Amino acid sequence: MIQLHGIVKTYQMDQIQVQALRNISCHIEKGEMVAIMGPSGCGKSTLMNILGCLDTPTSGHYSLDGVEVAMLSDSQLAEVRNKKIGFVFQKFNLLPRTSAVDNVRLPLLYGSDGNNGRKRALEALERVGLGQRAGHKPNQLSGGEQQRVAIARALVNNPSIILADEPTGNLDSRSSRDIMGLLSQLNRDDRITIVLVTHDAEVGSQAQRIISLRDGQIIGDSPVQNRKDGGI
Secondary structure, eight states: OEEEEEEEEEEEETTEEEEEEEEEEEEEOTTOEEEEEOSTTSSHHHHHHHHTTSSOOSEEEEEETTEEGGGSOHHHHHHIIIIIEEEEETTOOOOTTSOHHHHHTGGGGGSSOGGGHHHHHHHHHHHTTOGGGTTOOGGGSOHHHHHHHHHHHHHTTOOSEEEEESTTTTSOHHHHHHHHHHHHHHHHHHOOEEEEEESOHHHHTTSSEEEEEETTEEEEEEEOTTOOOSOO
16 A cells, blocks of 8 residues: 655754655555654654655655555645545644534535534544534543543544554553554554554554664564454
8 A cells, every 4th residue: 555665864954964864665555553663853853744744855756555656746645645544643732612523524614525524523423433422522521531622633534544653642541441442443443554653662552564764774574473453
């Protein structure tokens, strides 16, 4: 599903060039759950942004479902981000004065199914176990519940990929277990490809593979031994 070959990302900082990614090559199969791990500043978020078509590499090739991403127009990239990829972030990124169901239906406002959005948003909330909290605003929900709303929002367009950037970073240990259990279930039961960025070894242990980064390079890519499936 995802193929990267020779990906380089260079940023210009005043007169200095900073190479955030250096010759990244890897592949992620459909239905896999993969963790990208490494210390702060190793290039994890930069790689995630490229995978999510939010940024472009300086050089190299990124193929998504057999399509060279560099060949897509801006409108085609927007459609890929809206239809094929669901995003989950550390800080939830929910609108504070908006109900859970209306937060979930936001991606539908950019598509052709806006009229049916509330029904689909409610179905997505049910899918993450929050159907009864649809009318609550973020400040009326716990951190774990807010992240479930964010996952429901990622699911509302039935994506084939979920990209989760530190999805448990703002949660306590119990909520982290719940969220990782939910992501594992979506991967196992619905065969959604999940790529998550984390610095937490306990979180990474629930993936099928760990890709390790350091200084913008892959230093390891191996299956998880004794995988903890369904909860930390």
